[in-house]
Structures are given as C-alpha cells and as structure tokens.
Amino acid sequence: MAEYLFELGVEELPTTEVNGLKKQLEEKIVNLFNKEDLTFGELKVFFAPRRFGFYVKDLKDKQENKIVEKRGPSLKVAYDENKNPTKALLGFLKSNQASLEEVIEKENYIYIKKEIPGKTSREILREEFPKIVESLNFKKPMKWGSGKYSFVRIPHWILSVYNGEILEFEILGLKSSNKTFGHRFVKDEPIEISGIDDYVSKMKKYNVIPFEDERELFVKKQIEEFEKETGFIVEKDEELIKEVTILTEFPEILSGTFYEKYLSLPEELITVTIKHHQRSFTVFSENNITNKFISFTDSPTGKSEIIRKGYEKVINARLEDARYYYEKDLKVPLEKFNEKLKEMVFQKELGTLMDKVERIKKISEYICEKLKIAYSDKIRIFRTAQLCKADIASNVVYEFPELQGIMGRIYALKDNEDEKVAAGIEQHYWDVPEIVTGAIVAIADRVDTVVGSFLVGNIPTGSKDPFGLRKKVDTLFEIAIKYSWNIDLDELISYSAKLFDEKVPEELIQFLESRYELFHTSIRYDLARAVKSFWKKPLEGKLIIEALVKIVDQEEFQHLLIGFERVHNISKKFDKFEFDPTKFLEDAEKELLNKYIEIKPKVLNAVEDLDFEKALNYLVSLRPFIDDYFDNVFVMTKQDDIRMNRLAFLKNLDKLFLILGDLSKIERKI
Numbered sequence: 001m002a003e004y005l006f007e008l009g010v011e012e013l014p015t016t017e018v019n020g021l022k023k024q025l026e027e028k029i030v031n032l033f034n035k036e037d038l039t040f041g042e043l044k045v046f047f048a049p050r051r052f053g054f055y056v057k058d059l060k061d062k063q064e065n066k067i068v069e070k071r072g073p074s075l076k077v078a079y080d081e082n083k084n085p086t087k088a089l090l091g092f093l094k095s096n097q098a099s100l101e102e103v104i105e106k107e108n109y110i111y112i113k114k115e116i117p118g119k120t121s122r123e124i125l126r127e128e129f130p131k132i133v134e135s136l137n138f139k140k141p142m143k144w145g146s147g148k149y150s151f152v153r154i155p156h157w158i159l160s161v162y163n164g165e166i167l168e169f170e171i172l173g174l175k176s177s178n179k180t181f182g183h184r185f186v187k188d189e190p191i192e193i194s195g196i197d198d199y200v201s202k203m204k205k206y207n208v209i210p211f212e213d214e215r216e217l218f219v220k221k222q223i224e225e226f227e228k229e230t231g232f233i234v235e236k237d238e239e240l241i242k243e244v245t246i247l248t249e250f251p252e253i254l255s256g257t258f259y260e261k262y263l264s265l266p267e268e269l270i271t272v273t274i275k276h277h278q279r280s281f282t283v284f285s286e287n288n289i290t291n292k293f294i295s296f297t298d299s300p301t302g303k304s305e306i307i308r309k310g311y312e313k314v315i316n317a318r319l320e321d322a323r324y325y326y327e328k329d330l331k332v333p334l335e336k337f338n339e340k341l342k343e344m345v346f347q348k349e350l351g352t353l354m355d356k357v358e359r360i361k362k363i364s365e366y367i368c369e370k371l372k373i374a375y376s377d378k379i380r381i382f383r384t385a386q387l388c389k390a391d392i393a394s395n396v397v398y399e400f401p402e403l404q405g406i407m408g409r410i411y412a413l414k415d416n417e418d419e420k421v422a423a424g425i426e427q428h429y430w431d432v433p434e435i436v437t438g439a440i441v442a443i444a445d446r447v448d449t450v451v452g453s454f455l456v457g458n459i460p461t462g463s464k465d466p467f468g469l470r471k472k473v474d475t476l477f478e479i480a481i482k483y484s485w486n487i488d489l490d491e492l493i494s495y496s497a498k499l500f501d502e503k504v505p506e507e508l509i510q511f512l513e514s515r516y517e518l519f520h521t522s523i524r525y526d527l528a529r530a531v532k533s534f535w536k537k538p539l540e541g542k543l544i545i546e547a548l549v550k551i552v553d554q555e556e557f558q559h560l561l562i563g564f565e566r567v568h569n570i571s572k573k574f575d576k577f578e579f580d581p582t583k584f585l586e587d588a589e590k591e592l593l594n595k596y597i598e599i600k601p602k603v604l605n606a607v608e609d610l611d612f613e614k615a616l617n618y619l620v621s622l623r624p625f626i627d628d629y630f631d632n633v634f635v636m637t638k639q640d641d642i643r644m645n646r647l648a649f650l651k652n653l654d655k656l657f658l659i660l661g662d663l664s665k666i667e668r669k670i
Contacts (some may be wrong), residue, residue: 001041002061002121004167005196007053007159007180007210008133010152015246017138017152018047028132029054036124037063046211048249049298050184053159053210055196063118070096072110122162130171149173157181157190164194182206183249185301207250207300216245219296222253223281226294230255233284234294240275247279248298255283255294256312262319263291268406269322269396276400277318278311325395334411335386340393349456350500353389356448359499361385363444366495371485377420377436384424384437385444387412391425405429431471432478439479443487446472451496454508473515477538486610490536520545527552529665540610544661547612556620558670563626564657568664570635571650579648583641588632592625593649600656607659615660622653 013021026045033040033056041058072078078089085093085100089110093099096112104111138152149172160167160176169176179190180199187206193199199210209215219241223234244251262270267282267289274280274293283292295311297304341354350356364385368378391397391408405426412422420437427438428445453459453467460469480487489512497504516535520528520542527545534541551557584590599618606615635646657663 001057002059002163003055003057003196004059004121004125004163005053005055005159005161005193005199006129007051007157007199008155008171009051009157009159009181010155012049013047013052013153013246014140015243017140018246020138021052021136021152022047024136025052025054025132028135029056032124032128032132033059036119036121036128038121038124044211048208048210048212048215049247050249051180051208051210055199057196059121061122062120063124065118066116067113068116069104069111069113072112075105075108075110078110122167125162126167126169130169133171145173159193159199161193161195161199183208183298183300185299209250212245215248215251216241219244219251219253222251222296223294226253226255231285232290232292233286235271235282235284237275237281240279240281243279244296248296250298250300251296252298252300252304253294253296254304254308254311255292256308256315258291258293258312258315258319260291262316262323263289265319265323265326266407266410268403268410269326269400270319272400272402273318273322274315276402278315280311280315321399322396325399329394329396329407329411330414334390334408334415334417337390337393338386341389344393347452347456347458350452353392356445357386357389359448359496360388360441360444362499363447363492363496364440367440367443367487367492370487370491371440373436373440380418380420380424380437381440383418383421384428384441387417387421388425388428388441388445431475432482436483439483443476443479443492446476447489447492447496448499450476451493451504451508452500454505454511455497455500455502459507459511469511470515473512474519477516477519477535477542480538481542484539486537486539488537516541523549524552526665526667530661530663534661540612541661543610544612547616548661548666550613551616551620552666553669555670556623557616558668559627560620560623561663561666561668562670563623563630564654564663566630567626567650567654567657571647571654574647574651576644576648577651577655579645579652583645584649585642586633588625588628589646589649592622592629592653595622595625596653596656603656603659612660619657619660626653 022045026043029043029045032038037060039058039060040056043054043056045054046052072092073086073088078086078092080086089103092110093103093112096114098112098114102112104113134151136152141150142153143150144154151172155172155174157180158171158174158176159178159180160169161178166176166178178193180193180203181188182191182203183206185207191202191206193202203210209218220236223236226232227234258274270289271282274282278293278295280293280295283290283294293311293315297307299307338354338357341357342352344353345351346353346356361382364381367373368381373381387408391411392404394407394411396407397404405428408425409422412425413419420435423435424433424437424441427433427435428441430438430442433439433442449467450469450472453469458467458469465471476489479485480489493504493508493512512535513532516538517528517532519538520531523545527548530548531541531545534544581590581593584593599621603615603618606612606618633646635643635650637643637646
C-alpha cells in the first residue's frame with residue numbers, strides 16, 4: 001500500500017472559487033482511482049488561501065494484471081483458400097505481439113488472449129494527475145505567460161511526494177518537488193516534506209492549518225475561550241465563521257472596541273456594518289449588544305496591537321457612515337420612500353418597483369378574499385403590501401442591501417405603524433414568515449415575480465436561475481402548507497397574469513408541476529410523481545402524500561393498485577362519461593356499480609373535509625368488486641353499445657380515483 005501527498009501553492013484563492021475547486025478535485029480523483037481499479041483508504045482534499053491539494057492513504061500500489069481477449073479478422077479474411085494465414089491475420093498478430101500458436105477460433109472470428117501487466121499507482125498518478133489539475137474549471141480564471149496558461153490563480157510551487165519520494169511531473173510550467181512553504185509572515189523559505197505526517201507537523205510549526213475543518217474548529221475554539229475569559233457572548237454567525245476559515249491559513253483572534261455613542265444605532269445596523277466591512281463579530285452582554293467586537297487576523301507576527309487599532313479605526317469610521325445614513329432616513333416617513341420606487345426599475349419589461357408594489361397589493365387583496373381573511377388582518381396586510389418595498393429606496397439599504405426588510409421593520413416602528421405590519425415588512429422576505437401579514441405578502445410578491453419573469457422569457461435553464469424562481473416557487477408551497485391554506489395556485493397565477501394583460505404561459509405550468517414533484521421526492525419519488533398535478537393546491541397534495549405513506553405498502557392497497565391500473569389503462573383514451581346502468585348485463589358489473597354509487601359521495605365528502613386517509617380507505621373497499629369485474633366482464637366486446645357503455649362507466653371510476661392523484665405512478669410490490 002502507498003500514500004501520496006499533493007499540494008499546489010498559488011496566489012490568494014478567491015472565496016467564490018473554493019467550493020467548486022474542492023468538489024471538482026475530489027470527484028476527479030475518486031473517478032481516476034475507480035477507473036484504474038486502485039483501491040484506497042483515507043482521502044482528504046484540502047485548501048487554504050495560498051494552497052490546495054489532497055492526500056490519500058492505503059492506496060493500492062499496483063493494478064492487477066489483466067487477461068483480455070482481443071478479436072481480430074474473420075476466419076474468411078484471416079486464411080486464404082489453402083488455409084494459410086493472410087496479411088490481415090499476420091498484421092493483427094504482429095501488432096499484438098502474438099504468434100499463430102496463440103490464435104483461438106471462435107464465432108467465425110480470430111481471437112487472442114493477452115495478459116496486460118498492471119501499472120503502478122505511481123505511474124498512473126504521474127501520467128493522469130497533471131491532466132486532472134489542468135482540467136479544473138473556474139468562474140473567472142486568470143491568464144499569464146503571454147496568455148499561454150490559464151488557471152484560478154498563478155501557481156508558485158508543486159509539492160508531490162509518493163511514499164517519501166518526489167513524484168515528478170509538470171503542471172502549468174512548474175516542476176514538482178518535495179518542498180512547500182509555511183505562512184508568508186513566518187517562513188518564506190522552502191520546507192522539505194517526506195510524507196503526510198511530516199507535512200501536517202511542519203505546517204503546524206510554521207503557522208499553517210491546511211485543513212478547512214481544523215481551521216474552522218480552531219476559530220470556534222478561540223471564540224469559546226474568549227467567552228469563558230470575559231463572560232461575554234459572541235454572535236456566532238456561521239456564514240462569517242466559514243468566510244474567516246476560507247480567508248486565513250492560521251486564524252488568530254483579537255478583540256477591540258468602538259465608540260459607545262454608536263450603541264444608539266439599531267443592533268442589526270451595527271452588526272451588519274461590522275460584519276460587512278471588517279468580517280468581524282459583534283459581542284453581547286446577556287441580551288444587549290456591547291461596543292466590543294472580535295476579529296480574526298492571518299498575521300502571526302506579534303503585532304496584534306497595531307492590527308487591533310487598525311480594525312478599531314475602520315469600524316468607527318464605518319459606523320459613523322451608518323449613523324449618518326440612518327439619521328438622514330429618519331427625517332422622512334417610510335411611506336415617502338415609495339415615491340423613489342417610481343424611478344427604480346424592477347425588471348426592464350416589468351416596470352418599476354412601484355409598479356410591482358401596486359401588483360402585490362392587488363394580489364394580496366385577491367388572496368385575502370379567497371382565504372376569507374379576517375377584516376382586521378386584511379387591513380394590516382394591505383398596509384404591509386403598501387410599505388413592503390419602501391426601504392429599498394432608503395440610504396441605509398442602498399449602502400447595506402442585506403438589511404432590506406429589516407430596516408423596513410425598524411422604520412415602520414419609528415413611524416408608529418402596527419407591530420404586525422412592521423414584522424410583515426421584514427418577514428415577507430423570509431422563506432416561511434411567522435405571521436399572517438408577512439405570509440400573504442410573501443406569496444403575492446413571489447407570484448408576481450415568477451409570473452412576470454416567465455411572461456418576459458426570464459426562465460430558469462440548467463443551473464442558471466438569476467431571479468431565484470425555483471426557490472420562490474418552493475416557498476409558495478411551503479407557506480401554503482405551514483398555514484394550512486388550501487389556496488388554488490392555478491387561479492392565483494392566472495389572476496397575476498391578467499394584471500399584465502397576459503395569459504399564463506404553458507412553460508410556467510410545466511415548471512410548477514416539476515417543482516412540486518421535486519418538492520416531495522424526499523418523501524418517496526413514486527408518490528411525488530403521483531401527486532405532482534396538485535401543484536395547483538399544494539396543501540391537498542401534501543395531505544394526500546402523507547395519507548398514501550400510511551397505506552401504500554399494505555397488501556390490500558397494493559392489490560387495489562393492480563385493479564386501478566386495469567381501469568385506468570383500458571379507459572384512458574376514452575373521453576365520454578355518460579353510461580346507462582340498464583345496459584349492464586353481468587352481475588359483477590352491477591355489483592361494482594352499486595358499490596361505486598355507495599362510496600362516491602363518501603369519497604367526495606372526505607376530500608372536501610381534506611380527510612384523504614378516509615377517502616383512500618373508501619377506495620380500497622372497491623378492490624374486490626373491481627377484481628370480480630375484470631374476472632367476469634369482457635369490456636371490449638364486439639357489441640358497440642355495450643362496449644361504449646362499459647368504457648364510459650370505467651371512465652367515471654377512473655375519474656374518482658384520480659381525485660386522489662395518479663395512482664398508476666405508484667410502484668407496486670406485488
């Protein structure tokens with residue numbers, strides 16, 4: 001077994017490229033080893049700001065020899081009339097270094113068996129790994145060397161050590177060696193490496209933690225130690241912790257303070273200012289924000305006091321800017337900012353942000369009427385819709401877009417707006433708002449964006465979804481289900497399209513159906529297919545799939561699926577529903593008709609009450625009657641009137657089943 005360590009030293013890696021680089025590298029390495037039949041143990045891809053690479057342990061050091069059978073020319077071509085080998089046969093043997101004694105005649109062709117010696121993993125890595133590195137894709141690659149080379153950033157060294165020895169190759173004009181470099185501020189001379197353990201030890205000695213998970217733990221540990229020593233609580237922003245982890249090779253904590261006068265600013269504004277400009281963390285005493293902050297440096301030089309003062313200077317300056325914008329905004333009522341929305345484009349073909357607000361108001365009113373929302377809540381919802389985008393035109397949100405909605409809430413409260421209106425302004429941006437005012441306006445906002453985008457051709461394709469329409473549609477489903485609102489999305493998008501004087505495009509209907517199917521695949525993919533048409537009423541679809549989960553594997557229901565499939569398949573191309581019971585000739589069809597007449601109103605009543613478990617159990621009671629029907633009734637009789645009558649009846653039966661989804665999509669186990 002072997003071990004191998006690779007590291008490529010580069011100029012500062014962009015944070016936007018790190019995750020893609022790591023994922024690509026790991027996939028390509030695993031694919032290489034699998035393709036070459038090389039088993040391996042621990043594999044770890046790593047990166048830091050100035051390096052990335054991987055190591056592998058317990059790598060099989062050599063492929064097994066392979067016996068392969070190669071086919072040559074046909075017997076007719078391989079021999080002449082006198083059974084002598086032709087040039088075609090001799091050429092085949094020569095090219096494969098074989099003799100006539102090794103020839104096998106089979107299936108009118110010439111074959112030979114050859115033993116191909118396995119390659120060593122050292123050879124495979126030397127030949128294939130440079131291709132892997134040079135095949136990596138990046139969003140914005142950099143070119144150098146008169147444009148000859150293109151990569152994420154300019155490389156400076158290659159560490160390549162296989163079982164303690166240099167594995168030689170060349171990548172992007174650089175030759176590999178057994179040397180790397182420590183932290184740029186600690187040791188800027190080459191460090192010789194003999195293997196994985198030696199690498200880990202020496203990197204730690206020279207202030208580099210090459211492994212992302214270890215750096216993240218190191219950051220969190222220092223935060224915990226700070227809290228224990230001071231008694232303060234640090235806001236542990238996971239996104240910021242990961243950003244610090246990506247940006248540092250050896251993150252070291254430092255704490256600082258800003259002027260107390262800025263504590264009069266809203267907590268969210270202080271937090272975003274400190275995070276946005278200095279990637280620093282706010283500090284709390286119990287539940288109150290303090291004028292302290294903590295940061296992480298990547299400069300283990302012992303000059304922490306100078307660095308701390310630099311952080312404090314910048315943070316105080318940025319907070320002063322924030323204070324200026326905030327106080328300027330407070331001079332104007334929130335609703336006044338709507339005037340500026342008339343000059344701000346939402347999407348070129350869809351008008352201004354104020355146009356969007358007017359549509360949101362109308363859609364919100366439509367939803368309130370359909371859901372019979374109480375009058376008091378309705379008034380709050382209309383006010384929330386009126387103010388939902390106003391803060392976009394504020395000075396603070398212009399400088400700090402992350403505070404969109406949050407500043408709307410803050411300014412609304414300053415203007416003495418209803419608390420539920422203020423909360424709704426913020427929450428309508430959430431995936432699932434916690435209050436009704438936010439939830440209704442959230443639906444209206446997303447419906448308007450989704451419908452408008454499809455109408456002007458801004459449709460998601462592949463991985464491209466610049467307006468986040470997939471997420472917006474999923475959120476529509478989530479909100480309806482959370483609030484148990486049996487809202488009809490089909491009617492809602494039609495109403496939204498009318499506000500543009502348009503009809504709903506077919507592509508949008510297909511998009512909503514596919515999103516609804518994906519929405520439920522985590523439960524069970526065949527059940528998700530069965531209920532995908534319920535995108536129109538997402539609450540009903542959710543309740544149906546929950547009812548199906550309880551019953552789908554029961555033997556009686558599995559037998560019912562067989563019967564339904566026969567009903568569905570034989571009637572699906574038939575389009576008439578009128579039938580005459582007096583033309584039923586067989587006892588089995590009369591009995592099925594009577595049972596159908598008995599349970600149909602029960603099924604419909606259960607569906608109306610959204611009790612889909614009860615409705616499914618009513619359908620299960622049809623099972624023996626359906627089985628008896630197909631055992632004793634020949635549907636496709638030559639007598640036209642009888643055949644048409646039977647098909648029409650089965651069409652009605654099929655329609656009753658389809659009220660609960662397309663059960664033919666459910667996989668049977670019997």
